[in-house]
Amino acid sequence: MTRTIAVAWKAIRHSPMTLVGAFMLLLSIFVAVFAPVIAPYDPEAVVRVTINDIYVAPNADHIFGTDDAGKDVFSNFVYGARISLTVGFFASFIAVFIGGTLGILAGFMGGRVENIIMRFTDIMLVIPDLPLAVVLVALTKPSLINIILVIGLLGWTGTARLVRSQTLAVKQRKYVLRARAIGAGDLHIIRKHILPIVMPLMVANTVLVISLAILNESTLAFIGLGDPTALSWGQMLNFAFNRGAMSAGAWWAMLIPGLGIVWVVLACTLFGHGLEQILNPRIEVHHLSADKQLSDYKKSKPLVTSSVVLKSDDSPSSDILLEVRNLSINYINTEHKSQKPALAVSDVSFTLHKGETLGLVGESGCGKTTLMLSLMRLLPPAGRIIDGQIMFQGTDILSLSEQNLNGLRWKDISMIFQGAMNAMNPVKSVGDQIAEAILLHTTIRDPKELDNRIRELLDLVGIAANRKDDYPHQYSGGMRQRAMIAMALACSPQIIIADEPTTALDVMIQAQILDLLMSLKERLGLSIIFVTHDLGVIAELCDSVIVMYGGMTAEYASVDKIYNAPQHPYTRELLRAFPDISHLSQRLVAIPGYPPRLDALPAGCRFAPRCPAVIDRCHTDIPLLHQTDGDQFASCHLMETQ
Amino acid sequence: MQRWQYLVRRLLWAIFTILFVLILNFFIFRILPGDPARGGIRDPRLTVEAQDAIRVRFGLDKPVINCFETLNPIKFGSCAVNPFDTQLFIYISNLAQGELGFSYHSNRPVAEVLIERLWNTLLLIGVGQVLAIVFGMILGIVAAWKSRTAIDYTALIFSLLAWSLPTFWLGIILLFWGSRELGLPVGGKSTPGLNGTSFELLVDVIKHMLLPTITYTVVVLGQYMLIMRSTLLDVLSQDYILTAKAKGLSNIQILRHHALQNAMLPMVTIIALNLGFTVAGAIQIEAVFSWPGLGGAIFESVGRRDYPVLQGAFLLLAVSVIFANLIADLTYTMLDPRVEVG
Numbered sequence: 001m002t003r004t005i006a007v008a009w010k011a012i013r014h015s016p017m018t019l020v021g022a023f024m025l026l027l028s029i030f031v032a033v034f035a036p037v038i039a040p041y042d043p044e045a046v047v048r049v050t051i052n053d054i055y056v057a058p059n060a061d062h063i064f065g066t067d068d069a070g071k072d073v074f075s076n077f078v079y080g081a082r083i084s085l086t087v088g089f090f091a092s093f094i095a096v097f098i099g100g101t102l103g104i105l106a107g108f109m110g111g112r113v114e115n116i117i118m119r120f121t122d123i124m125l126v127i128p129d130l131p132l133a134v135v136l137v138a139l140t141k142p143s144l145i146n147i148i149l150v151i152g153l154l155g156w157t158g159t160a161r162l163v164r165s166q167t168l169a170v171k172q173r174k175y176v177l178r179a180r181a182i183g184a185g186d187l188h189i190i191r192k193h194i195l196p197i198v199m200p201l202m203v204a205n206t207v208l209v210i211s212l213a214i215l216n217e218s219t220l221a222f223i224g225l226g227d228p229t230a231l232s233w234g235q236m237l238n239f240a241f242n243r244g245a246m247s248a249g250a251w252w253a254m255l256i257p258g259l260g261i262v263w264v265v266l267a268c269t270l271f272g273h274g275l276e277q278i279l280n281p282r283i284e285v286h287h288l289s290a291d292k293q294l295s296d297y298k299k300s301k302p303l304v305t306s307s308v309v310l311k312s313d314d315s316p317s318s319d320i321l322l323e324v325r326n327l328s329i330n331y332i333n334t335e336h337k338s339q340k341p342a343l344a345v346s347d348v349s350f351t352l353h354k355g356e357t358l359g360l361v362g363e364s365g366c367g368k369t370t371l372m373l374s375l376m377r378l379l380p381p382a383g384r385i386i387d388g389q390i391m392f393q394g395t396d397i398l399s400l401s402e403q404n405l406n407g408l409r410w411k412d413i414s415m416i417f418q419g420a421m422n423a424m425n426p427v428k429s430v431g432d433q434i435a436e437a438i439l440l441h442t443t444i445r446d447p448k449e450l451d452n453r454i455r456e457l458l459d460l461v462g463i464a465a466n467r468k469d470d471y472p473h474q475y476s477g478g479m480r481q482r483a484m485i486a487m488a489l490a491c492s493p494q495i496i497i498a499d500e501p502t503t504a505l506d507v508m509i510q511a512q513i514l515d516l517l518m519s520l521k522e523r524l525g526l527s528i529i530f531v532t533h534d535l536g537v538i539a540e541l542c543d544s545v546i547v548m549y550g551g552m553t554a555e556y557a558s559v560d561k562i563y564n565a566p567q568h569p570y571t572r573e574l575l576r577a578f579p580d581i582s583h584l585s586q587r588l589v590a591i592p593g594y595p596p597r598l599d600a601l602p603a604g605c606r607f608a609p610r611c612p613a614v615i616d617r618c619h620t621d622i623p624l625l626h627q628t629d630g631d632q633f634a635s636c637h638l639m640e641t642q
Numbered sequence: 643m644q645r646w647q648y649l650v651r652r653l654l655w656a657i658f659t660i661l662f663v664l665i666l667n668f669f670i671f672r673i674l675p676g677d678p679a680r681g682g683i684r685d686p687r688l689t690v691e692a693q694d695a696i697r698v699r700f701g702l703d704k705p706v707i708n709c710f711e712t713l714n715p716i717k718f719g720s721c722a723v724n725p726f727d728t729q730l731f732i733y734i735s736n737l738a739q740g741e742l743g744f745s746y747h748s749n750r751p752v753a754e755v756l757i758e759r760l761w762n763t764l765l766l767i768g769v770g771q772v773l774a775i776v777f778g779m780i781l782g783i784v785a786a787w788k789s790r791t792a793i794d795y796t797a798l799i800f801s802l803l804a805w806s807l808p809t810f811w812l813g814i815i816l817l818f819w820g821s822r823e824l825g826l827p828v829g830g831k832s833t834p835g836l837n838g839t840s841f842e843l844l845v846d847v848i849k850h851m852l853l854p855t856i857t858y859t860v861v862v863l864g865q866y867m868l869i870m871r872s873t874l875l876d877v878l879s880q881d882y883i884l885t886a887k888a889k890g891l892s893n894i895q896i897l898r899h900h901a902l903q904n905a906m907l908p909m910v911t912i913i914a915l916n917l918g919f920t921v922a923g924a925i926q927i928e929a930v931f932s933w934p935g936l937g938g939a940i941f942e943s944v945g946r947r948d949y950p951v952l953q954g955a956f957l958l959l960a961v962s963v964i965f966a967n968l969i970a971d972l973t974y975t976m977l978d979p980r981v982e983v984g
Contacts, residue, residue: 122659123659123662123663125915126659126915126960126963126964126967127663127666127960127963128917128921128922128959128960128963129922130921130922130925131921131922131925131940131955131956131959131960132956134925134940134944134952135670135671135952135953135956136670138944138947138952139670139671139949211806215808218808218810218811219808219809219810219922219925219926222808222810222811222926222929223810223925223926223929223940223941223944224941224944224945225944234808237810237811237814241814241930246814246817246818246828249822251818254811254814254815254818255815258808258811258814258815261806261808261811262803262806262807262808262811265806265808266802266803266806269802269805269806270802282875282876284789284875284879285878285879286789286875286878286879287878287879287880287883287884287887288787288878288883288887288893288896288897288901289789289790376888378884378887378888402892403892405890406890406891406892407890408890409887409888409889409890410888410889410890411890414888414889415885415888417881417884417885417888419881422880422881422882423881423882423884423885424882424885425882425885425886425900425904426882426904426978426979426980427903427904427907427977427978427979427980428900428903429979436889436891436899437889437890440889440890440891441890471979471980473979473980
């Protein structure tokens with residue numbers, strides 16, 4: 001029990017919303033419990049009342065004045081908390097019990113049971129609550145018990161839906177399936193596996209249902225269906241409103257009880273929603289939040305800056321499309337600003353020539369996608385470019401205004417995202433989404449011309465032109481990726497960034513998409529940056545390769561050198577872990593260990609913990625990029641000693 | 643599944659729900675304690691003969707349903723063999739002809755009483771809903787757009803507060819303040835006996851509508867804001883928004899052409915679902931402002947224990963909400979191309 005409380009406290013501590021709500025709720029419970037101590041007058045006491053005692057304005061004796069019966073409003077208010085909270089709590093327990101039971105039954109049993117329960121819930125959901133409650137209470141005797149029952153019996157629909165969907169989700173989890181496979185009974189699974197997960201959500205839901213129940217009770221009481229002997233806040237308002245407080249100008253008799261209701265309902269709302277957010281944190285990226293990618297630019301020093309001069313200088317500069325120099329990117333913690341940022345990309349440099357295909361290879365989480373997104377300044381809200389330069393044909397992308405940047409995006413550099421299912425707007429036809437890019441960046445305005453261009457593009461990627469008015473969900477996975485490629489080609493860009501364009505596809509389709517990219521590259525003379533973790537693709541498609549590890553360049557060289565004379569131990573290990581058709585007899589060797597977490601990098605070389613050739617220095621000093629050969633670079637201390 | 647199949651299914655479902663409500667509505671008034679006949683005619687001076695005559699007049703002498711003695715609380719008349727001579731059948735066949743029985747209180751046909759009040763409620767709810775939707779969505783969009791800024795937090799606190807206000811209480815406070823400080827009318831739909839040009843009459847109605855409409859708008863607006871904000875935040879985190887940004891669209895263009903349409907989809911459903919709850923709001927507001935609408939009719943009928951009117955009003959409200967949901971479903975189908983798959 002104490003453990004549960006400790007865990008709960010740890011979760012709640014950082015949520016101001018939950019804390020404020022919990023405090024407000026506890027305070028109202030405190031008032032209700034200690035009503036006899038807090039209230040200056042006993043509402044039950046029989047006192048002789050004269051006309052002069054009715055609706056007395058707030059004064060020293062009655063801080064909130066008196067009501068229509070000459071009673072102290074403050075005392076009534078304090079005792080009213082008892083009744084309002086009692087109704088709220090009991091009614092919501094009934095509602096959550098019914099809703100929870102039905103929800104678990106529906107979610108767990110599935111099939112016909114689920115169908116019947118959910119259909120019934122649907123019906124109850126559309127029948128307006130209050131009129132039904134009014135009718136029910138009006139037909140029975142308006143006693144407190146009846147009111148609790150009616151509110152409870154009508155308030156379970158939301159809980160049932162919530163619990164059902166949660167149960168469905170838990171039921172599919174591996175350990176539940178496993179428990180079932182070894183023969184655990186239904187009751188056991190519900191008790192041991194489903195309840196522990198669903199319970200906390202139900203607690204959060206109960207708090208929200210309490211607020212609804214209290215609102216409902218006060219409404220019923222106000223329209224004259226309350227228990228006239230139980231002076232809840234709603235009943236106080238009913239008496240005040242119907243017994244002349246309005247014409248007597250007795251604002252206190254109407255204001256105070258209402259404030260009590262607002263206080264408790266607000267408390268429950270804050271507390272309940274806060275708990276829900278803790279239990280179901282939502283990952284929010286907000287792509288349109290204020291652009292802060294450059295807010296730390298050149299303000300903080302990057303951890304690593306090498307002085308190596310890259311090969312760019314020995315090539316004719318007109319040939320260079322894109323040049324990235326010493327780029328460093330951090331992810332800050334937007335919730336807790338004081339925490340150390342994660343170093344996603346450190347000191348990466350490369351050049352891209354016209355017609356060149358550059359491969360970017362590395363394990364998941366090594367900063368590949370971050371690097372690519374930064375080229376168009378598309379980092380998520382937490383991303384900060386802290387140092388470096390991105391030069392596109394002589395313009396510094398990092399110093400462009402938002403407007404000029406929008407002119408460059410897609411027109412000069414476009415992107416094929418991984419997972420085209422989510423990268424396309426589900427409610428716009430594929431043709432419209434391609435047309436949008438064309439209209440934005442080219443001079444084509446004539447509808448006929450536009451239509452022809454879209455057909456031409458779809459034809460180019462092998463999609464029948466008559467599918468242009470279809471929506472993304474009507475396409476197969478491979479087709480969607482083709483459509484994405486057509487969209488990327490729409491404005492004839494100079495550079496296309498392909499960020500793992502084949503990850504979610506099956507092998508046959510992967511090969512088709514890669515073939516398509518290769519042929520397009522040759523026909524259109526495209527420059528492509530190809531992000532992948534598949535070395536085979538690199539060998540087939542690329543001219544040069546960057547091998548990234550832990551946000552740094554491990555090795556950067558032509559594709560020949562990478563395959564035939566790898567220098568960095570990581571590159572070698574990577575190649576050993578990759579099947580080679582020409583040496584089938586060789587055994588595949590996995591690299592032991594995992595890539596480092598970007599917020600907890602080792603002090604020295606980031607590969608040191610997994611490196612087979614590690615020396616002492618690797619654990620203390622960060623290796624800089626060294627030129628090992630004319631156009632081959634590697635960041636390894638071993639290169640230096642050679 | 644074809645789109646029209648989906649539509650037919652929704653339509654059949656709506657009809658089924660309405661049937662359910664009809665039956666529920668019929669039995670609630672007969673199963674629960676508190677005999678409708680005795681409840682409505684509780685006057686000790688009436689002779690037994692007179693009471694029976696009234697029962698005959700309201701059709702309460704017939705068995706509830708054929709040969710189901712336990713459901714026949716009155717035990718008057720015989721268990722008829724003829725299944726068409728029962729209260730249930732008469733109730734349904736009357737309904738089919740638009741007859742909802744007679745008010746115990748005024749002796750007028752319930753349908754007639756309710757129809758004239760329905761228009762007043764529609765006026766109030768209609769204007770209030772439109773205002774709440776417009777302002778709630780604007781507020782939600784701004785809050786999501788400026789997420790985690792002072793603007794966002796202010797809008798959030800305002801909406802949570804608006805959501806927590808008991809409707810009738812906000813009405814009382816506004817009425818107290820408006821009638822004292824601003825000289826606004828204390829209730830009703832128009833000043834009785836006012837003669838003047840049609841413009842003056844219009845101004846008079848607007849003055850009467852002002853406070854109830856504000857009350858309704860504020861109470862409903864909070865929810866719309868919260869839902870719009872959270873849906874839009876969801877949408878703005880989607881990959882296709884990043885694609886749109888990469889395409890070089892400005893933030894405003896992305897919002898207008900990509901985000902809003904997607905965020906509107908859940909809003910349509912939620913607005914319709916909410917109608918059921920906002921009916922509750924209408925009852926409270928009409929009670930506070932003596933607005934001559936359906937809610938007011940319910941409020942008065944509760945006091946008078948006028949069951950036929952209550953029954954009719956409940957039926958009318960439930961059916962309206964079911965229809966609103968059906969319309970929302972159809973709208974959703976038109977807005978979301980994905981519907982036809984499931």
